[in-house]
Amino acid sequence: MHVQQHTLTRQSVLYSEKIAEDVFILGFQKNFDFEPGQVVGISVEENGPRRLYSICSGKEEDHIAILYNVVDEGYLTPRLSSLFAGDSIWVTEPRGDFLYDPGPSFWIASGTGIAPFYSMLKSGNFDRKILLHGERHLEKFYFYDEFYDTLGHNYIRCCSGEEDPAVFHGRVTGYLRSLPSLPLHYKYYLCGRAEMVVETRDILIERDIPFNHIISEIYF
Amino acid sequence: MESLFGKTLDELRDVTVILGLPSYTAKQIADWLYGKHVFSIDDMTNLSLSARKQLKENYKFGTEACSKVQTSIDGTKKYLFNTSVNKYIETAYIPDSDRHTVCVSTQVGCKMGCLFCMTGKQGFQGNLTAGEILNQLHSIEESSRITNIVYMGMGEPLDNLEPVLKSLEILTSEWGYAMSPRRITVSTIGLLPAMREFLEKSEAHLAVSLHSPFEEERKMLMPVQQVYPLNEVLQEIRSWDFGKQRRVSFEYIMFRGLNDTPEHVKELTKILSGIRCRINLIRFHPIPDTPLDTSSDETISAFKDALNDKGITTTIRASRGEDIYAACGLLSTKKLLKKS
Numbered sequence: 001m002h003v004q005q006h007t008l009t010r011q012s013v014l015y016s017e018k019i020a021e022d023v024f025i026l027g028f029q030k031n032f033d034f035e036p037g038q039v040v041g042i043s044v045e046e047n048g049p050r051r052l053y054s055i056c057s058g059k060e061e062d063h064i065a066i067l068y069n070v071v072d073e074g075y076l077t078p079r080l081s082s083l084f085a086g087d088s089i090w091v092t093e094p095r096g097d098f099l100y101d102p103g104p105s106f107w108i109a110s111g112t113g114i115a116p117f118y119s120m121l122k123s124g125n126f127d128r129k130i131l132l133h134g135e136r137h138l139e140k141f142y143f144y145d146e147f148y149d150t151l152g153h154n155y156i157r158c159c160s161g162e163e164d165p166a167v168f169h170g171r172v173t174g175y176l177r178s179l180p181s182l183p184l185h186y187k188y189y190l191c192g193r194a195e196m197v198v199e200t201r202d203i204l205i206e207r208d209i210p211f212n213h214i215i216s217e218i219y220f
Numbered sequence: 221m222e223s224l225f226g227k228t229l230d231e232l233r234d235v236t237v238i239l240g241l242p243s244y245t246a247k248q249i250a251d252w253l254y255g256k257h258v259f260s261i262d263d264m265t266n267l268s269l270s271a272r273k274q275l276k277e278n279y280k281f282g283t284e285a286c287s288k289v290q291t292s293i294d295g296t297k298k299y300l301f302n303t304s305v306n307k308y309i310e311t312a313y314i315p316d317s318d319r320h321t322v323c324v325s326t327q328v329g330c331k332m333g334c335l336f337c338m339t340g341k342q343g344f345q346g347n348l349t350a351g352e353i354l355n356q357l358h359s360i361e362e363s364s365r366i367t368n369i370v371y372m373g374m375g376e377p378l379d380n381l382e383p384v385l386k387s388l389e390i391l392t393s394e395w396g397y398a399m400s401p402r403r404i405t406v407s408t409i410g411l412l413p414a415m416r417e418f419l420e421k422s423e424a425h426l427a428v429s430l431h432s433p434f435e436e437e438r439k440m441l442m443p444v445q446q447v448y449p450l451n452e453v454l455q456e457i458r459s460w461d462f463g464k465q466r467r468v469s470f471e472y473i474m475f476r477g478l479n480d481t482p483e484h485v486k487e488l489t490k491i492l493s494g495i496r497c498r499i500n501l502i503r504f505h506p507i508p509d510t511p512l513d514t515s516s517d518e519t520i521s522a523f524k525d526a527l528n529d530k531g532i533t534t535t536i537r538a539s540r541g542e543d544i545y546a547a548c549g550l551l552s553t554k555k556l557l558k559k560s
């Protein structure tokens with residue numbers, strides 16, 4: 001007898017939208033409640049390989065969305081990108097503890113690591129937040145309008161591959177290094193690939209941020 | 221060119237079918253690859269000359285000599301190997317009277333980002349193949365003396381599950397290294413779905429990195445706690461029959477003032493109750509710019525006694541190879557990445 005595996009339920013794809021080169025949003029039916037910041041396991045076959053994705057839609061929305069980028073040699077993402085409305089996917093119930101903190105915080109994301117913060121924003125949770133978002137290309141700041149409308153200048157884009165006067169040229173780590181100091185009483189929520197999370201965490205620790213103020217979600 | 225080394229018997233059978241060789245050749249090749257200590261197809265002398273020629277035209281043997289060896293004052297050795305992703309990995313050989321342990325890597329770098337780990341600091345550069353995992357025990361000087369294998373080097377073994385399972389099959393099969401699974405330990409930080417599959421498909425021992433019994437604290441040390449919390453990992457472990465042939469142990473690195481208090485002893489006793497297990501306490505080897513500190517020897521010793529008093533078999537793992545950065549949590553090839 002084993003621990004019950006997280007039950008998979010079959011859900012219908014409602015839409016699949018390519019929003020930038022290799023980046024897609026997939027919307028599907030909602031049959032559970034969740035907390036912004038949680039993830040779901042997704043598979044395209046009932047017993048097929050499953051991967052985790054942060055939920056990228058608001059708590060009160062009538063469907064669930066995820067944001068993903070296609071990994072060329074990957075198993076799941078090329079298959080996800082060929083789905084159409086009406087197709088089926090298998091989804092686990094939500095899990096995870098990378099949740100909203102009402103206190104003052106830095107949200108730091110690279111790539112699709114923006115998803116949990118977008119879910120928080122769409123759920124009306126964004127008070128006293130500064131968001132740093134790192135991308136290689138300008139077109140990938142896909143949620144710019146919504147973040148800018150709510151966070152204003154506290155939404156800081158960092159683009160390493162292209163230049164724009166309104167955008168910091170470099171990575172989020174470069175931006176953090178360029179700041180003379182960082183608030184010690186803030187919490188720092190990091191989300192994305194290991195390289196960004198680990199390097200950012202090192203910088204924060206160098207800047208005397210207590211490590212119990214650093215909360216990381218790694219897209220391993 | 222594809223490697224023969226690292227292929228299972230079934231895969232070698234496929235090779236013989238593709239090349240039109242007699243089917244019994246597969247077992248002969250397996251014996252040369254794993255049973256005998258040879259390094260080239262030419263050495264497979266019970267194969268016909270034409271079979272060897274065909275193999276050489278289509279496959280390489282597939283082992284890789286080490287690029288560098290360092291020896292510690294305590295006899296521990298650290299080997300450096302190049303890999304197919306053209307990045308380096310490290311392997312530790314730890315002699316201890318008549319026990320000869322090899323600590324193998326399973327990935328170049330690691331994605332898991334544990335706060336206390338040097339490998340985690342280098343990020344992730346690639347997965348090893350089964351052949352590259354096995355090469356770490358096949359291509360070291362002490363290869364014929366190895367008694368134990370621990371999958372505790374660079375990387376999270378269960379994040380590279382398929383090659384790890386394949387390497388275990390080759391190690392424990394009669395046609396392979398014919399080693400007892402009781403001499404092999406695979407460590408994990410608790411990737412739940414992969415751990416479940418490993419427990420189903422292999423009989424090797426399991427070592428789980430625990431490091432704190434408190435959720436919030438473990439989260440600071442190990443981001444994996446966000447998605448695969450320890451209580452779920454322990455619940456899964458409870459459903460397996462450990463403590464007889466197969467063992468589960470918990471690794472616990474001791475950090476001063478963080479996870480070395482009497483409250484931790486109490487909580488560990490609580491969460492591990494009902495699990496027949498052992499705890500290995502490990503002295504923290506500080507890595508550059510770490511905010512963490514090592515518990516004192518006295519604290520570690522008292523912690524051990526307190527756990528033993530509560531009925532949990534607890535030992536202190538001797539630090540080995542610290543002077544050559546081969547000790548637990550210190551393996552890294554980050555500098556070589558920068559150079560290459």
Ligand SMILES: Cc1cc2nc3c(=O)[nH]c(=O)nc-3n(C[C@H](O)[C@H](O)[C@H](O)COP(=O)(O)OP(=O)(O)OC[C@H]3O[C@@H](n4cnc5c(N)ncnc54)[C@H](O)[C@@H]3O)c2cc1C
Binds near residue numbers: 039070219331
């Ligand atoms: C908690 C969590 C949340 C996640 N949320 C998201 C999300 O919201 N959006 C999203 O796009 N992804 C997310 N991921 C990553 C996702 O789960 C998959 O790993 C990813 O989509 C690749 O799946 P795949 O099957 O296409 O590729 P795979 O078949 O898994 O991998 C193909 C190849 O790419 C390499 N690879 C895969 N991932 C990485 C990596 N991180 N770094 C370097 N190499 C890699 C593999 O080693 C392999 O060689 C999350 C992961 C975790 C653990």
Ligand code: SF4
Binds near residue numbers: 332334337338340409
């Ligand atoms: S402790 Fe293990 S899982 Fe954690 S970062 Fe280091 S190698 Fe990876």
